[in-house]
Amino acid sequence: MKPVLRKGQLTTWKDDKGFGFIRSSDGSQDVFLHITALKETNHRPQVGDVICYQLTVGKDGKIHACNAFIEEFVSKPILIGSSFAIEKETFQPKAKYSLMFEVLLLSLLPALGAMHFALTTFNPIFLILYPVMSFITFALYADDKSRAKQGRWRVSEKRLHLCELMGGWLGGFIAQRRLRHKSRKVSYQVVFWVIVAIHLIFWLDWLFFGRRLVDLFISIVSRG
Incomplete structure (x- = not known):
């Protein structure tokens, strides 16, 4: 043929x-x-x-x-x-600067909230959690894409979303833009942005609205 x-x-x-x-x-x-x-x-x-x-x-x-x-x-x-x-597609400089701006914009509120949390509670947990989970989540995205190309068993979407929920959503966002993975699947994007919204609302509540959601979250965790 x-x-x-x-x-x-x-x-x-x-x-x-x-x-x-x-x-x-x-x-x-x-x-x-x-x-x-x-x-x-x-x-x-x-x-x-x-x-x-x-x-x-x-x-x-x-x-x-x-x-x-x-x-x-x-x-x-x-x-x-x-x-x-x-010809292999390259990551253009304009896209790189656009990604940096988007990451800065998305991370500003959580970064301020995490620093304020550390200063007022003397607990740096979020300052550690976000970078660590973002690194893990990015690595999982990269591994999943590699597995997809090789036709191997995939990393489950539930596992990726769980890592995002635990603080790795920023790493997931960077992976989506940098690796162009999971960025066009609508059902995945809906869940991803709901997770991002949860984190942003959490820090908005902590910084500006009397910490009601934070107190509720802490009470639920303590009971569990």
Whole structure:
């Protein structure tokens, strides 16, 4: 089978298992796509993505996609003979400064709250918790993306959200922007931003509204 570059739309994607199906542009066939067949992309596949791919025959005798890439998330493809190469997407300086500004903006309130908490209670727990959990959460994101590319068993979303809730949400945010992982999955983003809102409301209450939520949280923890 000649390695012709084809194009189709991703109609099915099972993110937890790392595979799905591409509907060819002429609608004549559905082609199996495994996550390991995607080359040089930092974007997690989503239903509706336009996939460029070649065809190959797998060990099971069925036609599979290979040498695939998501059209809008790579630089222009360069055809070389019967195969193709892709210019690797880079993290542009503008995006870097934008990320720094977003991180500064999101971390300002928790940082002030954590410092105020440490000064008034003589307990630096949050000053330690946030950096440590953010580092752990970032590492889990990176590990999950690596596993996805290799087609291995994934880090569960519940585990990622738990780490975010325990203070690692800022590390999760940086990982989403820097690694471009979990940033387009709507259901994941909804839970993530609810967790961020919980932390921000917690510190707003601590600094400005009489600490009612903080006292409630402490009473619940002490009872537990």
